[in-house]
Amino acid sequence: MPEYRQVYISEIKNYEAQRVCLKGWLYNKRSSGKLHFLQLRDGTGIIQAVMFKGDVSEEVFATADRIAQESSIEVYGIVKQDKRSPIGFEIGVENLKLVSEAEEYPITHKEHGVAFLLENRHLWLRSPRQHAILKIRHQIIKSIRDYLNNRGFLLIDSPIFTPAACEGTTTLFETGYFDEKAYLTQSGQLYNEAAAMAFGKVYCFGPTFRAEKSKTRRHLTEFWMVEPEMAYYDLNMNMDLAEDFVENIVQSVVQNNTRELEILERDVSKLENIKKPFPRITYTEAVELLKSKGKEVQWGEDFGGDEETVISESFDKPVMIHRYPAGCKAFYMKEDPKNPELALCVDVIGPEGYGEIIGGGQREDDLDVLLKKIKEHNLPQEAFEWYLDLRRYGSVPHSGFGLGIERTVGWLCGLHHVRETIPFPRMMERLRP
Ligand code: 4AD
Ligand code: MG
Numbered sequence: 001m002p003e004y005r006q007v008y009i010s011e012i013k014n015y016e017a018q019r020v021c022l023k024g025w026l027y028n029k030r031s032s033g034k035l036h037f038l039q040l041r042d043g044t045g046i047i048q049a050v051m052f053k054g055d056v057s058e059e060v061f062a063t064a065d066r067i068a069q070e071s072s073i074e075v076y077g078i079v080k081q082d083k084r085s086p087i088g089f090e091i092g093v094e095n096l097k098l099v100s101e102a103e104e105y106p107i108t109h110k111e112h113g114v115a116f117l118l119e120n121r122h123l124w125l126r127s128p129r130q131h132a133i134l135k136i137r138h139q140i141i142k143s144i145r146d147y148l149n150n151r152g153f154l155l156i157d158s159p160i161f162t163p164a165a166c167e168g169t170t171t172l173f174e175t176g177y178f179d180e181k182a183y184l185t186q187s188g189q190l191y192n193e194a195a196a197m198a199f200g201k202v203y204c205f206g207p208t209f210r211a212e213k214s215k216t217r218r219h220l221t222e223f224w225m226v227e228p229e230m231a232y233y234d235l236n237m238n239m240d241l242a243e244d245f246v247e248n249i250v251q252s253v254v255q256n257n258t259r260e261l262e263i264l265e266r267d268v269s270k271l272e273n274i275k276k277p278f279p280r281i282t283y284t285e286a287v288e289l290l291k292s293k294g295k296e297v298q299w300g301e302d303f304g305g306d307e308e309t310v311i312s313e314s315f316d317k318p319v320m321i322h323r324y325p326a327g328c329k330a331f332y333m334k335e336d337p338k339n340p341e342l343a344l345c346v347d348v349i350g351p352e353g354y355g356e357i358i359g360g361g362q363r364e365d366d367l368d369v370l371l372k373k374i375k376e377h378n379l380p381q382e383a384f385e386w387y388l389d390l391r392r393y394g395s396v397p398h399s400g401f402g403l404g405i406e407r408t409v410g411w412l413c414g415l416h417h418v419r420e421t422i423p424f425p426r427m428m429e430r431l432r433p
Pocket of ligand 1: 166167186187188189210218219220221223225227228356357358359360400401404405406407418
């Protein structure tokens with residue numbers, strides 16, 4: 001047998017007219033008497049391998065004829081230019097080795113319902129659309145890490161097992177912890193604040209958990225959040241950072257994921273437009289806007305998904321809504337010194353109805369006010385003594401925010417629901433596979 005160089009489909013352009021070996025899976029197949037057109041995928045791409053009856057042994061030709069979709073195979077042949085192929089090349093097959101013959105594959109090239117596909121998520125990941133989404137997710141995470149690492153932020157991994165609530169007690173996942181109770185983390189923020197007092201600028205990036213009993217297109221029970229936290233940052237500095245951060249993430253996807261955005265049929269002009277400055281309005285102005293559009297809202301209530309969608313329709317960029325009523329926000333938010341009814345917080349609402357991408361704000365740095373807030377929220381003070389220490393020993397103004405990865409992936413990919421934005425989604429009614 002002649003020598004074949006083992007290569008990936010993504011590097012095929014470097015091997016024109018050469019003998020190569022590609023190892024992968026049979027994605028699709030068409031046959032016409034003396035010819036098999038085999039679509040091979042190897043995780044880096046899909047290529048057509050053309051097999052003429054006269055070029056291979058009878059046994060190999062019969063194997064290619066028989067094997068089902070997703071059988072694992074090694075294809076040996078010569079790289080040829082092919083102007084009609086999306087990657088510009090095809091393989092003239094000289095030999096084929098069957099690695100493992102697949103049973104009849106459940107996900108065919110026909111349309112399938114989402115429930116069925118979610119049940120088969122472990123196989124669904126092999127499809128080009130899921131590849132496009134998860135490659136964009138990868139790029140988003142890479143750009144986030146690069147952005148923060150290049151600006152002097154230190155990565156601080158916050159714990160998953162926690163003794164107390166950060167984002168309200170109604171969505172806590174409780175678990176046994178030897179003789180105690182523990183909760184899965186809802187946010188690394190409180191630990192981040194301790195780290196910011198130690199290192200200045202920090203971030204945590206990990207999975208977070210919320211027992212969300214609502215079945216919406218924006219909620220998972222396990223989702224990933226990146227949370228920067230900065231000492232000596234006020235709300236305005238925090239908003240400036242969030243704005244620059246989001247612009248950077250979006251533009252890095254626009255620059256690096258042309259092919260994936262094309263597969264997803266995403267309107268890229270909408271993403272190219274995501275440049276600073278983003279509109280900034282107060283909560284009170286947002287309430288006025290909603291009323292002017294015929295929505296019934298009471299000042300003092302938090303916005304839900306519907307309100308966020310209506311607000312976003314007035315803007316073609318993310319909109320930063322600041323100074324919500326303190327009553328609808330978490331205990332740690334700093335009171336607005338100009339109006340104690342308001343919290344110095346900000347939510348960033350994505351355009352095109354993708355909902356809240358970022359939540360954050362300035363933190364309460366006054367010991368007495370924070371003690372009062374912990375009482376008002378009926379939280380157990382003893383569980384927060386360590387957090388109160390941060391106000392006892394060199395308290396400073398500080399701020400931060402959390403960006404939800406899945407909501408961001410959903411927005412940039414143009415997906416209706418967050419279930420496809422994470423490899424194995426966890427929702428109220430989905431713990432499997
Ligand atoms: O607004 P949230 O609850 O903010 C916090 O957790 C702060 N402690 C963050 C901080 O200031 N360090 O959540 C932040 C973001 C939301 O804007 C949203 O993008 C995402 O996390 N998020 C969810 N994503 C998917 N499923 C859920 N159930 C989510 N809940 C929040
Ligand atoms: Mg929020």
